Amino acid sequence: MVDEPKTYNQAITNENWKKAMLTEIQALQDNHTWELTELPAGKTPIGCKWVYKLKMKSDGSIERYKARLVAKGYTQQLGIDYIETFSPVARITTIRTFLAVASSRSWHVHQLDVNNAFLHGDLTEEVYMTLPPGFNTEKPNQVCRLLRSLYGLKQASRQWNEKLCTALLSIGFDQSKSDPSLFTKGKGDKFIAVLVYVDDILVTSPNISQITDLKSFLDETFSIKDLGKVGYFLGIEAVMNSSGLHLSQRKYALDILTEEGFLECKPVNTPMVPGHQLQHDDGVPLADVSKYRRLVGRLLYLTATRPDIAYTVQQLSQYIDAPTDSHLSAAHRVLRYIKSSLGQGLFYPKGVDLQLNVFSDSDWASCVDTRKSITGYCIFLGTSLISWKSKKQATVSRSSSEAEYRALATTVCEVQ
Template sequence: MVLPLGFQGQKPGQACKLLRSLYGLKQASRQWNAKLNSALASRGFEQSKSDPSLLTKGSGKDFIAILIYVDDILVGSPNLHQIQILKAFLDDTFKIKDLGSLGFFLGIEAHVGDSGLNLCQRKYALDILNESGFINCKPVNTPMVPGHQLSKEGGTALADISSYKRLIGRLLYLTATRPDIAYAVQQLSQFVDTPTDEHLTAAHRVLLYIKKAPGQGLFYPKNGALQLNAFSDSDWASCSETRKSVTGFCVFLGSSLISWRSKKQATVSRSSSEAEYRALAATVCELQWLNLLLHGLQAKPSKPAVVFCDSKSAIAIAENHVFHERTKHIDIDCHVVREKVSQGLIKLLSVTSTSQTADGFTKTLPTSMFQWFVSKLGIQNLHAPVYGGIRGYERQFRRRALTPIHAS
């Protein structure tokens, strides 16, 4: 190292003591990402426009995809030889640690069997329960008490809000494989600035529900249809304080759930039709992004995406321009629904409220309706005896061309 100019007391033979490594600097992650992308670009990889962390190369049997999260890399290809070539290149360019076939990635447990892929966060869920003191609690059937409305005014303010913030942050990451708690966590996350004992009690209720099946996660069957189907719903003026509505949607690729959201809308809707129309706009934007992502993965859907909505008036607004007088106050960006319908990207279909799968993303449901909602999400408990347990899956485990890599 070269001593900085103006350094006082410089003597011959002096050495610098390193106080902070490169990993501690703010620009370290950006420089690493630029270097990694540059190295992969030299091998012919192209960065996806829909997701900058995804890089692809080739086509057909020589297709290979790389998913990057800082220095954790997931490689997928139908050709194992392509993966071996890439790993040899990365090992020559950087020092990497080959973690073998896909097992754990970013805290998500993955098991590949003859029937398909199962993703869960059992260890992460058990860590949350153990840290919160709920590892031996009595489980419940729903993450929220039906009919219970949370507000900022109820309860006594917590003296230490850091524990509540940490708990909600960990639950938010758990929703990556647990869409059944998405609405409950969305409601609780609204009060992280000024939580009360009532909010903490509601958060503990979610932990009681997680204890029932900590190994529950998503299942993706093999050879599924490349057809996008979405369910869009909203709960009009459900927030008692702001009177804003909640948007909820879920998107399936064949029978596999690949995207979902439970989020409060940005503005107040004047009617339930407007709230449903705004939810449709959010769903259509998600479908457009998923279409681009699938094209980059060379898995282009063969038919237009089908969107199911339980509001006939919202469908009429999207398909019929005669309703201009009723919708001229709605933001222009919401009318993306009309544009995509006319382009043939999506097809709107009506569905009854009792068959609306996205209903569980907009409101609390009674036990029977909540169990029906969970059954439609394609969720399975990998560690339950009915599925052979973890050992049963390990016996079925076969080597697949999915390889996680840690680069250093």
């Protein structure tokens, strides 16, 4: 297994990482990301560093070596180096709905990645940065004045999203009011939909020529990497066949088991002991709480395609402030359950009716610590499960009817 270097001095000894850094610098220069200049009086440059990442395929093999030059945005000053930072990303429910509709209608679904996406954003602020490690100039004491946004800058994601939105709107796309990351255009055979998650993009259309034309436009405007038919998106494996689309996070689940040392564990049939209720002060407090918090965080993302563990992970999430050995033991049982069902996920069949079917429920005062109730719902588009939730209610309900009404209100909000 190849290790990812932590510093520039470690990376420079490896030809693959050296080549990756040269490729990144060349991309930055071709994009006119900065200009070299003397630092004006009264200005303080922000720092930068190299970040190294191995890009893996779904089968675990190395796809490519990636070196990214990242600005130390945490040193930026509000009102001087940046103003606004917010940038939308697609909701996971929107992604599942997007794929469910496409699968039902037997549309083409392709994915693409924008090369050096954040570098395309234009900066309106005057930002100076120190020279990248390993980058030398003929004149001493020079700095980089950033003309384009750079990874690590607080406003980088916002500037890129604004640039992409402007480009899509300019060619006739309509931006969804429910989720600003979704863009649609045309009707019938001319219909095309685009879903954006930072620099990862999904495109679907009944007409492959529509997708091809959009790819050509985006490649001319930004330079993209065409990844073809959807296969591995945001850690989710998508397999399309004649009967429909199957979504799973098998590789992600394997990574969790490997990291926690549960790859050879004995599997169990349920994620939680039936009837067992966790309590806040149940057990001995953990000396190192970070391990528990990281595990629960990773399990939370696994629920993107695993509704079967949603309730259990919701229970575990209640105790991240002060976890005990009892809570950790319950989390380990989830890992043993995952071992028994690694490839389990969602299936979106072809040719089904797209009628919404919604189910809502709640318990009453089940939390022994707060006496709050838990809301649960699941929403189907035809037979495709697109949204679900298990969450503790914000206030104490004084009756089971009140708890049910709160659950219904939450469900209706999601449906709308």
